[in-house]
Amino acid sequence: MSSSSETRALFERPAVEVAPLLLGGILSRTSLQGTTSLRITEVEAYLGVGEDPGSHSFRGMTRSNSVMFGEPLHLYTYFTYGMHTCANVVCSPVGSASGILLRAGEIVEGSDLAHERRGQAVAMRDLARGPARLTKALGIPLSDGGADLAQPPYELRMPDQPAPYETSLRTGLGGPGGGPEFPWRFFIPGDPTVSPYKRHPKLLPFDPAGG
DNA sequence: CGCACGATTTGCT
């Protein structure tokens, strides 16, 4: 297992390089209720200012994305669709404003607590299958944005050896006519906790003439 | 100050 300083140095590399290395890693969060741990199985890399139209930092620093411009290995959270919180790991050198979205994982510790947060009827594999589900299962609040993932209540352990992975287009953005899109979604193939691959909507041909 | 939209999830058909 890597030392804390080695892990921190790792995240100063470009997000696209670090993202696949995060697969198989364990992220833990401890609250008054207990500890919940996640084995990361799916992530997406987002680049910095002017580089990546899909990134929140594409148009420069704003009030909500300022954490992305800060130190690596810190947590960037954002609120979306009026109800969901998603979590990123800030990556690459300070000021580059790139990050890695945690999209899915397997709850390997504290599943009882995760069920309390997500609902008792939720299947084990669905506890953290999706970015908003993941934050809810771990109990990550929006207010945790800016937190150091190497300090309590968090702990991040990189995998002992790199996990085999595959790539695909990221979800929900870009495509032909909608800006460039890149294969920066990384996941562990065959893992049941990886969210089902959704073909890019804009990649699907649409024929209004019905022919 | 007002308006449109989003790195989504869920439930019903």
Place this chain on the structure above:
DNA sequence: GCAAATCGTGCGA
């Protein structure tokens, strides 16, 4: 497979 839920943020006036 599709549409609703729900509100902070970003941008124009």
